[in-house]
Amino acid sequence: MSGSLALGAYLALSALAAGGRPEAEPERPEGPLLWIHTEEAARLPALLALAERLEPEMAVLATIPPGIEMPASSGAAILRPAPPERGGTAKAFLDHWRPDLLLWAGGSLRPGLIARMSGPRLLVDGAPQPRLLASGAGWPGLARGVAPLFDRALVSGDTAAERLARAGLPGERIELAGPLDAPAPVLPCNERERRDLAQTIGARPVWLAGDLPLAELPAVIAAYRLASRSAHRLLLILAPRLSEEAEALGRALAEAGLRVADRAEGEEPEEATQVFLADGPAEMGLWLRLAPLAYLGGTLPGGPGGRAPFEAAALGAALLHGPETAPHGESWERLDTAGAARVVRNGVELGRAVEGLLAPDRVAAMAHAGWDVATQGAEVANRVADLIRETLARARQPGRAAPTPRLAAPAGA
Template sequence: MANSLGLTLYGMSARRETVAAPEPAPPRPAGRLIWLHAPQADDARSMAELARRLLHEDGHPVLLTCGVPVAPIPGVIIQPPPPDTQPDARAFLDHWKPDIALMAEGELRPALLLEARARQVPLLMVDGRAPHFQRERAGWYPGLVRSSLACFQYVLVRDEAAARAFRKAGATPTQIKLSGRMEEGSAALRCTEAERAALARVISTRPVWLAVGLPPAEEDAVIAAHHAALRLAHRLLLIIVPQDPSRAGELARRMEEAEGWAVARRAADQEPDAETAVYIADTASENGLWYRLAPITFLGGSLYGSGCLTDPLQAAALGSGIIHGPRPGAYGAVFGRLGAARAARLVASANDMAEALGDLLSPDRAARLAQAAWSVASDGVDVTDRVLELIRRTLGED
């Protein structure tokens, strides 16, 4: 099979440009090593969550490879995938010697897959959408898609459309399992419960909304929306997490002098008392606290900025309804899911934001939006559980 026409042509398609030598790989850890591969950032989110659970629940070392940069995950080895040539595949597998490998989405790396199967490494496809080669290696290679798919013991797909795509490409009915989407790494951000309870007592029954990751370009829009909403709910409190905390002082002075609002700042140990119209949260890493206190969140950067600056699922996981602009940044797929579930409000202007905020000041409407968002954020937990069970069964650990 290694000398098939398809694989030969595929090998000839590899780029022959001169590239810098890769950095030496870290040592292989002792014990059973689980190898996870995610082609793109969206896939990396669900694989990162799987990696965390494997490490914490089973204690296995985990290697995660991804074609794009991935944020560090404590305890998980993160490496770029090897070039998909037979020599590179052999060197990679010689070094890491994985006990099982899971590939996400549907990307096929024939040289690596065929070499892994020759070494009897169990292979699973998870979160499958459609089989394909790497974009730069796209082409027609006789029989290579089918022989690559034959390497997998199971192909777990998101939906029936994905199942049809894999069947059409040559996967057998016994391989394909309709599983659904895996859980993404959107676990609820932590906060100090004593802090939350204390601020909740101070805020009491006041309505609250949050602008998180707010860039200077969107300050006017948020101020205008707050002005409009105060006509409907005069006790409304706005919490602002500025993109740049160093702007907090200037922003506070502007709103106090130009808008006539009472402003308090977190960094100055001030509290949002009954007269405070705006509370500036200019301290680091407390978004978990603000999402718990605010039933409505505007995601900064998504209206006039360079793109959304914070993960929408973090707000969704904590029951905060989402308002966002048309610029998703790195979260296009997430916003697509939220939109399909009617779990977020898309606004295109400052006027739209004011209208959406006014509408969501109705507690029942905000609650429906937040519930739908929470459902999206928690989607896939059962699927990840089943993938973990399949890994354990394949490794004989059931």
């Protein structure tokens, strides 16, 4: 079955299927309206950040499937559940909102929503899954009817590009780009304190065990002992995950025979200090600016998982982590692939990694690769925002015919 016939049949049958009563919608704002849709909750932060970037040039409507929990705040976007494809619900939704442009994020495509959109359509992070369609995947030829509806697709990798090309999207409409990420937060830092501490530490080699739970302290102590064999002036900055665990961490470090300076007591990391103990996680921006190499805690086997790694990579830290990377597994995988991070599984591996990365040229190469990965999302966001503006400008040119879908939906759909 050809793509156009498959899509026409799909739209006809979905129009005849029983549909729920259309949900009451808020009033449509004046001016141009961008409609953003994703099937995945993990993509929402980046898309909502994009909406803030485009404000006040245009209003933004963001939709997600009803099964995904709505975030507490949507910032500049109007956040709504996506309409079902069946019955007349999708048509009523689009008749109400009259979006000027559709930005679809991810490869899970819904033919009934995409085909009924009458304006330009853009795809970002497209076709990462083997199954291109979120609905109608069992219909022969349906993907070849849906993929060509997009005016432009930004994809992160040759595999995704090939998948869209096989589905019928012309190659000249496919553009390779990195993933669209939410911008990494810039962790704050008291510059005067950073300068004073940097002067106190001087040229000593420094590494950070940040966001560290008490359960991982034995592994970190073992790592310090191993790494300090070849770096006798090595300083460990230890930032606890929980402020209430700082006292217990300090006692355990002292019992292990390590010389500790306690920031909560106003102590400084003097020449004889082996561990500088922070009083909690609040000053991670300061410690990451002081330590070129950081292990992010909670990630060793059995751990609870750690914090988002891009905020550390964006500050120029080379990163070490354990295998427990949820809920940031995709970010860690990208950093590992780029050579910006390294996986360790116990204290011995952590110590060997620290020992091997104390050379400035090695840690600098990792840090540079991490910065590239962490900031790539901002470059992609700029490209997507520019593409949205350019597409809207072309669509609104005087005398230009209003865009129409490649295959009109059946009457009443």
